[in-house]
Amino acid sequence: MTLPSLKIGSVEVKSRVMLAPMAGITDVVLRQLIRKYSKNCLLTTEMISSEALMQKKGGEILEYKENEYPLAFQISGHKPFMMAKAAKMLSDRASIIDINMGCPVNKVVKGGDGSALMKTPELAADIVKAVKDATELPVSVKFRLGYTADTKNYMEFAKLMQDAGADAMTIHCRTRSQMYGGKADWSALSDIKKEISVPVFANGDIISPETAKECIETSNVDGVAVARGVLGHPDLIYRIEHYFETGKIIDSVDIKTRIELIKEHLNEEIKLRGELGGIRFTRKFYPFYIRGVHGAPALRHALVTEDSYDKIINILDSING
Ligand SMILES: Cc1cc2nc3c(=O)[nH]c(=O)nc-3n(C[C@H](O)[C@H](O)[C@H](O)COP(=O)(O)O)c2cc1C
Known part of the structure; x- marks a missing residue:
């Protein structure tokens, strides 16, 4: 299945596979190793706290190289004006600003950041609007199926994000309560493209070309986002792209x-x-x-x-x- 390019706002993304952000992992070095194999995938930085950025803390997290484009910088926080400022500060280097609405870690949700924003959807929408106003760049959001199994609000949340101006979204097919355990439920997204016109990437448990294909077929979305699967396998994204394009599996590097x-x-x-x-x-x-x-x-x-x-x-x- 050769799939056409996606448009995330004004940015053309030629690959249906993207690197999902991982704190302490997806730094410039890992992204370069991935780019060695995949020339077109959308890369994402690890999350950058908007508050830390204001205090000029960022250091290595902000490092990038020109060959990384398209490259999304992910920001975290819960204060619209601060997220707007952070987006503005990163606009000289990012192709896309991504907003973290999925991090489950206690320290993060305690302050109202990350997946806690799924409990305050109006605030999440205000953040998207503030970021959109602050930058010319496309803005994407990354969130989960919901906060708990009983409060899976991803469908309404996705619509709200789109209405607020989000140009793309990545959905980690778990709830916050699941953290990183249990199996990602790709099928939850199967109807989402009936409601959402911007590109949607499904995320969770994609570890091979075969699982990527199964995920895309089950979720009916536009692309997949891979996180832990690239650990030790920086060629995985390229192998998935190759499978999508040719139907043929290439072995991982020896x-x-x-x-x-x-x-x-x-x-x-x-x-x-x-x-x-x-x-x-x-x-x-x-x-x-x-x-x-x-x-x-x-x-x-x-x-x-x-x-x-x-x-x-x-x-x-x-x-x-
Ligand atoms: C060590 C680690 C760090 C992560 N850091 C981030 C982050 O900074 N921002 C974010 O949105 N998600 C973060 N995630 C979540 C991943 O992007 C992804 O949603 C999750 O791992 C599920 O995908 P996977 O099964 O392909 O790993 C992190 C995950 C891991 C394991």
């Missing part, structure tokens, strides 16, 4: 290439965060990259406790599948 990708990941994180900062930051990725290799548990332990760059490289070089 272990030798994966080791080269880990080294690149590590080296680039060190450039971004300094030697020790980069080494420690990259630790969270090793288990995903080396999953399934011979002796993975011992290797994982060695990699996530080692502070010496040379020793880490030696461990990686010892891996041969």
Whole structure:
């Protein structure tokens, strides 16, 4: 199925697969590894707190490269004027401003941010309107099926967001109560395109070309957003795109290439965060990259406790599948 490009406001998006935001994960380094394979997918930064941005905190989160376009910067917060300011500040570098209305973490919802906005839909709409007024860029929203199983308001919420001016939406097919557990319910979205004309991306549990196809067929939406599936597999989005275009499955990269990708990941994180900062930051990725290799548990332990760059490289070089 060769699918035509999508238009998110004025931005043409040639791929039906996007990278979903992940805090502490989808930094410029990971996005570059994904872009190495997928030339067209919409990439998304991790969430950037509007309040932190006002205090000029942001640092590495704000780093990006020109080849990343189309690139959405995701902002979080609950104060319309502050979200508007944050959007304005990021407008010189973003293709799209994405608003986080899905984060389930206690610390975030306690302050009324993230998925708490699904409990205050009028405020969520005011945020979209304020952000739209503050920037010429298209504005997208990311939310869940609802806050709890008994309060699944995604349909009304989606309509409200569209009416407020949202140019696209990504829906994580879980409730806030589910956090990241249980199975994502793609079928919940099956009627949403009867009501919503802007592009809709379904999200949750897409880990392969086959699950991506099943998700799109079950949800009837325009595209899919992939988060955890890219961990250790920066080629996944490209493989899904290839499957959508040709109906053919290509294998994931072999272990030798994966080791080269880990080294690149590590080296680039060190450039971004300094030697020790980069080494420690990259630790969270090793288990995903080396999953399934011979002796993975011992290797994982060695990699996530080692502070010496040379020793880490030696461990990686010892891996041969
Ligand atoms: C470590 C981690 C960090 C995340 N950070 C964000 C974030 O900053 N903004 C956001 O909208 N969603 C965030 N998410 C949610 C993902 O974008 C996605 O909705 C969720 O993981 C379900 O998709 P998946 O099954 O493909 O992982 C995060 C998820 C994980 C696992």
